[in-house]
Amino acid sequence: MKGKHIVKISDNRVKYSFELVRNITIVQGNSGTGKTTLYDMVAAYARLKDKSSVQIICDKPCVALRPDSDWQHMLENTRDSIVFIDEESDYVGKQEFAYAIKQTDNYYVIFTRENLHNLPYSVEEIYEIHTSGKLHTFRKLYKQQPNFRYSRKAGRRKKTEFSHFITEDSKSGFEFYEHYFDGSSVRCVSAKSNSSIYSWLTANKDKKIFVIADGAAFGAEMNRIMALQEHYPDMTICLPESFEWLILKSGLVQTSDLKEILDNPSDYIESSKHFSWEQFFTDYLVHNTQGTHYRYSKNGMSSFYTVRNNMEQVVALIGIDGNGA
Numbered sequence: 001m002k003g004k005h006i007v008k009i010s011d012n013r014v015k016y017s018f019e020l021v022r023n024i025t026i027v028q029g030n031s032g033t034g035k036t037t038l039y040d041m042v043a044a045y046a047r048l049k050d051k052s053s054v055q056i057i058c059d060k061p062c063v064a065l066r067p068d069s070d071w072q073h074m075l076e077n078t079r080d081s082i083v084f085i086d087e088e089s090d091y092v093g094k095q096e097f098a099y100a101i102k103q104t105d106n107y108y109v110i111f112t113r114e115n116l117h118n119l120p121y122s123v124e125e126i127y128e129i130h131t132s133g134k135l136h137t138f139r140k141l142y143k144q145q146p147n148f149r150y151s152r153k154a155g156r157r158k159k160t161e162f163s164h165f166i167t168e169d170s171k172s173g174f175e176f177y178e179h180y181f182d183g184s185s186v187r188c189v190s191a192k193s194n195s196s197i198y199s200w201l202t203a204n205k206d207k208k209i210f211v212i213a214d215g216a217a218f219g220a221e222m223n224r225i226m227a228l229q230e231h232y233p234d235m236t237i238c239l240p241e242s243f244e245w246l247i248l249k250s251g252l253v254q255t256s257d258l259k260e261i262l263d264n265p266s267d268y269i270e271s272s273k274h275f276s277w278e279q280f281f282t283d284y285l286v287h288n289t290q291g292t293h294y295r296y297s298k299n300g301m302s303s304f305y306t307v308r309n310n311m312e313q314v315v316a317l318i319g320i321d322g323n324g325a
Helices: 035-051 071-076 097-102 172-180 192-204 219-231 243-248 257-265 278-291 308-318
Strands: 006-011 015-020 025-029 056-057 061-065 082-085 108-109 126-132 135-140 164-167 187-190 209-212 237-240
Touching: 006 035, 035 056, 035 061, 035 082, 035 108, 061 071, 071 097, 164 172, 164 192, 172 187, 172 243, 172 308, 192 209, 192 219, 219 237, 243 257, 243 278, 243 308
Parallel strands: 015 135, 025 108, 025 126, 061 082, 082 108, 164 187, 164 209, 209 237
Antiparallel strands: 006 015, 006 056, 126 135
């Protein structure tokens, strides 16, 4: 499945209206916010169809995966659908579940209070339910600020001084930033994975830190990273879509369909082929630079990308300079 899908669900008491953009949407929130009501409405419609009091308007079938169900069997028989999963479903935290949904072409709406580290979901697709009268909508839990910054405090400066630049990437992305800060006072460090960023930060609380990671797959880390940032205001969190997306967005690579893809990625990213948008943009960049002097690989880039002017073109998007500001 690909594309954006508007879902409208209602009965004689409440209405829900929201848009799904990626294959994984996370809905969080405390009890009483409407998560269970929404799930129960989908489950009732899936079971009783027109005999229920629920109306669903969507261009794709909407189904409910029950907490006590044989979920593996059900997923094997569910195609091109929007699957709603209740927060009582313990299996969503298991690696077997992550593997199983990778094999499908469905979109998933997961109600949970947990951080699902087995799933690469975007920071942009974590929501809470907002209520206005009878109407319930999805509202982003984390709001992006200029230059892909995320903060619980409004009005943070566009440019923040820092002494350490931390990246999740240990390959081409780290290589790029290490070249960029070469000769400056900024120390460039690879945490080597999303989950290791938190450990590195807690061990270096006294430093002024700029963290950059792929927002497309950083969702599970956001809660604890944001909580840490609240206590250490010298920490900057920058989460562009991915490093490869930054390169494509910078204009260093030109293709005939690139602008349209960057403007409307959901129209091009088939969920059964690319489990996260980061994978799509990596494959796109690798494929479209093969056999050129600007060939890109996750394991090593052409020297084209470490030419100073070209590096400046990329980092301008995240609003920093080579002096740690």
